[in-house]
Amino acid sequence: MLYYLNFIAFLVVTAYALWVFYKVIHARITYIKLGKPEKLEKNTKARLKNILSLVIGQKKLLKDKKSGIMHVIFFYGAILVQAGTIELIIKGFVHGFELPVPYYNFFTLSQEILVGLVILAVIYATYRRYIEKLPRLQQTFRAGLVYWFLGFLMLSIVVTGGVEMVLFNEEPSVYKPLSTLFFWLFEGVSETTAYVIFYIGWWSHLLIILGYLIYLPQHKQAHEIFAIINSYLKRLHSPGKLSSIDFEDEEQEEFGVGKIEDFTQKQLIDLYACVECGRCTSMCPATASGKTLSPRELIIKLRDHLTDKGSVIAPNTVPWAPGNIFKTPRNYPIATARQEAAVATDGANALESNIGAELNLIGEVITEQEIWACTTCRNCEDQCPVSNEHVQKIIDLRRYLVLTMGEMRPEVTRTFNNIERQSNPWGINRKERINWRDEIEDVKVPTVKETDEFEYLLFVGSMGSFDNRSKKITQSLVRVLSKAGIKFAILGNDEKNSGDSVRRLGNEYLYQELAIENISNFRKYDVKKIITIDPHAYNTFKNEYPEFGLEAEVYHHTEILAKLIEEGRIKPEKEVKETITYHDSCYLGRYNDIYDAPRLILNSIPGIELKEMERNRQDAMCCGAGGGMMWLEEKEGTRINILRTEQALSCNPDTIATACPYCLTMMSDGTKAKGVEEEVNTLDVVELLEKSL
Structure with missing residues (x-):
């Protein structure tokens, strides 16, 4: 009976997580489609080469050797350890199951080594963000949430591995160095206690994976999906070429970008591809010299504004999900002021309104000081590991001010x-x-x-x-x-x-x-x-x-x-x-x-x-x-x-x-x-x- 209940619970939570994941991704794609279509150069070979270099080879990430190597471990460790995850999930229904792979002992050892490397990478990443306090990295709980996911996910693998060794009376093994540590910890517990610990670890592993699946598309970890798309769609022409405006198009009444949906769909993909790593901002001369502009904050504010406005234009696209408890704080000073004023007059009801969707893109989401601070040096774009293009967006905002509004500095x-x-x-x-x-x-x-x-x-x-x-x-x-x-x-x-x-x-x-x-x-x-x-x-x-x-x-x-x-x-x-x-x-x-x-x-x-x-x-x-x-x-x-x-x-x-x-x-x-x-x-x-x- 417990076996069937366990299996039914597994199916229910997995189906729910997959449904939420699909709905959130579908919502993000819907918001991106609010943008204008863009004609991209047709060169599949060059685009696949970008994927090979930027995604598989992690070329941009390795410009910073320390964080680059750390990310390579996260990236490949999280991918390769999925073979062990499949095996572990099946073990929840078939005790003692082993994947039919050649040289199984070496497969087990490789999985344990990967787990150990990822744990070390998590510790180092936590140190850099919260102890060393690297300036370009945000020190909020939300910014480092992925470390908790990865850390406990890896821990659940070796905990269940150690308990399994107890259940099947295995001896300590050089092929299971980390699991052996937990074998020694749990050695001597009763069989019932061992099964309880195993299923606590098993369900923890499953819920962490499914929780991460729900969390991923709603926050900066969405870059794991959109960065791949962004790298493929990366412009192939020289970065020195800006887009042009067709002034003979009689249907155009406004020029430049005055609303979030005036950006192209490719530009909106940039927003969800952002990993908030701060490499762009750390190299920006405007930021370094004390200007309002921060390339990272520019992208984040545009992304949040797109999400807020998209949820109003295309409502009912995202269901309630546990990930919403980690709701991204909106970095709109104007929105905060409006919200406080609304609460003062309308009470708690005002908290339910989507102030971010009502803001003007220029002046309230992105200030004119930010728009005019950019030197177009492309240091931000050169550093960005996910191929975001900041300069064209800023030029598009300037075009709106100059050509449509006629508003510019003397x-x-x-x-x-x-x-x-x-x-x-x-x-x-x-x-x-x-x-x-x-x-x-x-x-x-x-x-x-x-x-x-x-x-x-x-x-x-x-x-x-x-x-x-x-x-x-x-x-x-x-x-x-x-x-x-x-x-x-x-x-x-x-x-x-x-x-x-x-x-x-x-x-x-x-x-x-x-x-x-x-x-x-x-x-x-x-x-x-x-x-x-x-x-x-x-x-x-x-x-x-x-x-x-x-x-x-x-x-x-x-x-x-x-x-x-x-x-x-x-x-x-x-x-x-x-x-x-x-x-x-x-x-x-x-x-x-x-x-x-x-x-x-x-x-x-x-x-x-x-x-x-x-x-x-x-x-x-x-x-x-x-x-x-x-x-x-x-x-x-x-x-x-x-x-x-x-x-x-x-x-x-x-x-x-x-x-x-x-x-x-x-x-x-x-x-x-x-x-x-x-x-x-x-x-x-x-x-x-x-x-x-």
């Missing part, structure tokens, strides 16, 4: 007006764009109108044309190119702003106008190859302009210079006895994987000692100028360029080298703010190269 308005009227952010007369070449006496710099023979178009950009400091980079470059015998020309006063800052600040309409005008000029003068000193222009020309018709090879000046050195067309010979630390530009590095070319140039110069900052290459910190922030004042916290300059100064350099006029400006301002501008130079790599020629 500096943003001024920048747009200046670029629209004079094609540069300062509003300097556009006819002065070519004046920089008058300051060069020994080199002739022809415009495309003045020569028919040129291999490369040198796109000078607004910084290289108008900014007094950046003009020196342009002048150094043309002298070096001339020395190497490179035939080049410039557009002169016909050159327009590249539009990078405009696009990243949310004015997609003006960006597309500039792109079309620039491409028209390139075609007019039959431009086939483009060189630029500006990584931002380089990125938009290379990755974004092709969508609007550009057909040309695009080079950053460091790529050309490195090639000329390798070919022997320029030979650095004069010794430059300086200690150099090189700052990686975000748009050159993380956006376009150009890390080696600038270093090749520096290492080719006799006398230079290159010292790397602690944060370099993919992990390099932003200078603070990206995403249009060059033209905005930082009103919160510390200036980002100060933090980056401090990191550079920790190398005790004679010179801080850059390969971007924006970065050079920010690092120069940083040395001035630190009062070391007389001791520490800031130079572009081409200026250092020219010293050696």
Whole structure:
């Protein structure tokens, strides 16, 4: 009788858990479908390769070796130990059952080793979160709940294993090292007591698994499902390419994202894929400098808002489940204030209302301070182990503010007006764009109108044309190119702003106008190859302009210079006895994987000692100028360029080298703010190269 009751109870609780799991997953998918469909590139091979690298190989997780190895143990330990779980569940009905696997003793040993490794990983994870208190990890009970699930699940395996050894009069075994410990603990108890302990352990194991099944899709552990989907659907094009808006679509009345359902379905999958690990926030320059923005909190708030709003738009999708006792606290300051006000007037009934669903996405869920704090450096995306894309979401929110609401900071308005009227952010007369070449006496710099023979178009950009400091980079470059015998020309006063800052600040309409005008000029003068000193222009020309018709090879000046050195067309010979630390530009590095070319140039110069900052290459910190922030004042916290300059100064350099006029400006301002501008130079790599020629 007890056997049948046990079996019926097993069927009931298992069926209920599976039903709840299905209903919650179905609800999440329903909420995701509220978003707009998105056309994704069709390349199954590349997508499967992402699964192999990011999910199976845990590539992103292993960027942090300690937590990466710990997660690998969790991931594979939890999967492989399921064979033992199947065996244990069957043992609840067939005592002494053994899986029909070859070399069963070694199978048992492998299961015990896996259990031991997972327990050790749980202990280490608990230490990192609650004792070491790693800053990027949340220290709440809910954040570490998975440790309790895993820890007690593993414990139930070896407890039942030890009791089984007592029931079947087994001897201690090297193949069951952990179970043997509990065999010694329970040795001598009566058979009835042993069976009671076995079934306590058996039901504990079952209920933990089924409880976790209910818990998983309702909280951050949902990443175990959605991260796999997210990795498969990961964009295959360059991260330097933002989505565009079709302004010819007459049905579009609003532009950008003003409601959670305005995001694409792929963007909404990101929200449920988030594991809340905080790697994004730990690397974010805005967070580090005391700004409101935290990439993790941005994703969490968007996720919670989607869940709240989805449950209203699509009600009755989720049944009551035990997991709801672990309800995620909503991190909406506005919602909290509203709830308190509602309770004051409407009493306890107000607690039942879904305040989160009623909030405005911009201003209440995500504040404007957060939206305008992002430098679009992609440090967050580079670190994210589940392939979340933060930058596009922030740009979409900016687009709504700029194009639909017409609400933006005064500096943003001024920048747009200046670029629209004079094609540069300062509003300097556009006819002065070519004046920089008058300051060069020994080199002739022809415009495309003045020569028919040129291999490369040198796109000078607004910084290289108008900014007094950046003009020196342009002048150094043309002298070096001339020395190497490179035939080049410039557009002169016909050159327009590249539009990078405009696009990243949310004015997609003006960006597309500039792109079309620039491409028209390139075609007019039959431009086939483009060189630029500006990584931002380089990125938009290379990755974004092709969508609007550009057909040309695009080079950053460091790529050309490195090639000329390798070919022997320029030979650095004069010794430059300086200690150099090189700052990686975000748009050159993380956006376009150009890390080696600038270093090749520096290492080719006799006398230079290159010292790397602690944060370099993919992990390099932003200078603070990206995403249009060059033209905005930082009103919160510390200036980002100060933090980056401090990191550079920790190398005790004679010179801080850059390969971007924006970065050079920010690092120069940083040395001035630190009062070391007389001791520490800031130079572009081409200026250092020219010293050696």
